[in-house]
Amino acid sequence: MKADALRGHLDSLILAVVEKQPLHGYAIIEALSARSGGELDLPTGTIYPALRRLEKAGYLDSSWSEVGGRKRRTYELSSAGRNALAAHRQEWRTFAKVVSGVLGEA
Amino acid sequence: MKADALRGHLDSLILAVVEKQPLHGYAIIEALSARSGGELDLPTGTIYPALRRLEKAGYLDSSWSEVGGRKRRTYELSSAGRNALAAHRQEWRTFAKVVSGVLGEA
DNA sequence: TGGCTATAGGTAGCCTGGCAACATGTATGG
DNA sequence: CCATACATGTTGCCAGGCTACCTATAGCCA
Numbered sequence: 599m600k601a602d603a604l605r606g607h608l609d610s611l612i613l614a615v616v617e618k619q620p621l622h623g624y625a626i627i628e629a630l631s632a633r634s635g636g637e638l639d640l641p642t643g644t645i646y647p648a649l650r651r652l653e654k655a656g657y658l659d660s661s662w663s664e665v666g667g668r669k670r671r672t673y674e675l676s677s678a679g680r681n682a683l684a685a686h687r688q689e690w691r692t693f694a695k696v697v698s699g700v701l702g703e704a
Numbered sequence: 705m706k707a708d709a710l711r712g713h714l715d716s717l718i719l720a721v722v723e724k725q726p727l728h729g730y731a732i733i734e735a736l737s738a739r740s741g742g743e744l745d746l747p748t749g750t751i752y753p754a755l756r757r758l759e760k761a762g763y764l765d766s767s768w769s770e771v772g773g774r775k776r777r778t779y780e781l782s783s784a785g786r787n788a789l790a791a792h793r794q795e796w797r798t799f800a801k802v803v804s805g806v807l808g809e810a
Numbered sequence: 811t812g813g814c815t816a817t818a819g820g821t822a823g824c825c826t827g828g829c830a831a832c833a834t835g836t837a838t839g840g
Numbered sequence: 841c842c843a844t845a846c847a848t849g850t851t852g853c854c855a856g857g858c859t860a861c862c863t864a865t866a867g868c869c870a
Contacts, residue, residue, distance in 0.1 A: 599798050602855075605711035605827065611806045624847050634802045644828050646849055651827085667836055668847055687807055692705050694800050696740045700717045701793055708826075711856070730818050750857050752820060757856085773865055774818050 599637055608648055610686035611638075613657060613679055620674035623649055649673055657682050705743055714754055716792035717744075719763060719785055726780035729755055755779055763788050 604611075615621065615629045627645055630638045652658045657679030663670050675683070710717075721727065721735045733751055736744045758764045763785030769776050781789070 599795060599802070602828070603712035603795070603799050605856090606709040607803055608828075611803065614807045617808075622847080623849090630806065633806045633808075635805070637798065637802045638806070641829060641831095642848075643830065643832095643850085647827085650849095666846090669836090670847070689705060689709070690803060690807060692743065693709050694804070696705070696743045697713055697717065697796060698800070699741070700736065700739045700744070701720045701796060702723075702739075708857070711827090714857075728818075729820095747858065747860095748818090748820075749822095749859065749861090753856080756820095772817090775864090776818070 607690070608640075608644070609652060609657075610683065610690060612645075612648060612652060613675060613683040613686065616658065616673055616675050617680075617683060620672045622670040622672045624670075626673070652679070655682075713796070714746075714750070715758060715763075716789065716796060718751075718754060718758060719781060719789040719792065722764065722779055722781050723786075723789060726778045728776040728778045730776075732779070758785070761788075 611630060612626060615626055615633065621629060623642070623645055626649070627640055627642070630640060649658065649660075653660055653673065657676055658673045659676050660671050660673045663672060717736060718732060721732055721739065727735060729748070729751055732755070733746055733748070736746060755764065755766075759766055759779065763782055764779045765782050766777050766779045769778060
């Protein structure tokens with residue numbers, strides 16, 4: 599899958615993956631891989647900046663902890679993030695319908 | 705719909721729309737609008753450079769004509785373009801499945 | 811006559827954001 | 841002691857969609 603196709607959809611995926619439980623960056627990468635059947639294998643240079651962007655936008659809150667001698671920064675969905683996720687889901691539905699429609703071959 | 709979400713998918717849409725009949729740029733914009741139920745209203749600054757890119761890539765062939773005193777540049781799908789379109793359709797299916805899967809709420 | 815709209819083509823340059831490459835450090839197992 | 845997994849980050853490249861602009865013809869209405 600052309601990784602570049604992610605453009606504009608990554609935020610939704612991240613928000614969705616931390617919806618049920620807060621996760622730290624590394625775990626988010628693994629969760630995305632797992633939830634996509636291995637299709638998504640996102641580099642840290644993609645995820646970490648995205649997380650900071652989402653926190654800055656007010657969609658995620660982060661907190662540090664230490665587990666087994668390793669520092670973790672755990673992100674959880676804010677209420678604004680929850681709203682944003684709902685909006686993104688709606689946008690995705692529209693987008694997917696439009697693209698599938700134009701690609702035709704229905 | 706966030707226009708920016710198109711990133712990486714526009715080429716597929718253009719190839720799909722000229723699959724059955726060759727069309728000129730302006731008509732492609734209208735066809736995309738029509739086929740998307742008005743959701744897609746792409747500016748010329750998006751379409752024309754994309755068409756040149758696709759022709760340069762060997763996916764489209766173009767020819768000039770004059771209709772009603774107006775110059776038209778008509779694009780048609782090459783055989784390489786046909787293959788590319790098929791590949792894009794497959795990629796889209798995978799991509800859509802992945803995103804829908806991660807967004808969950810199935 | 812003048813002006814607006816639709817039709818038709820195009821370019822220059824901005825800006826976003828995913829990615830490659832790099833840097834840092836801990837824990838674990840062979 | 842070294843490789844690998846775990847864990848976090850930054851810098852800077854670059855593709856590509858968009859804004860804003862430019863040119864030109866045809867047709868209609870006032």
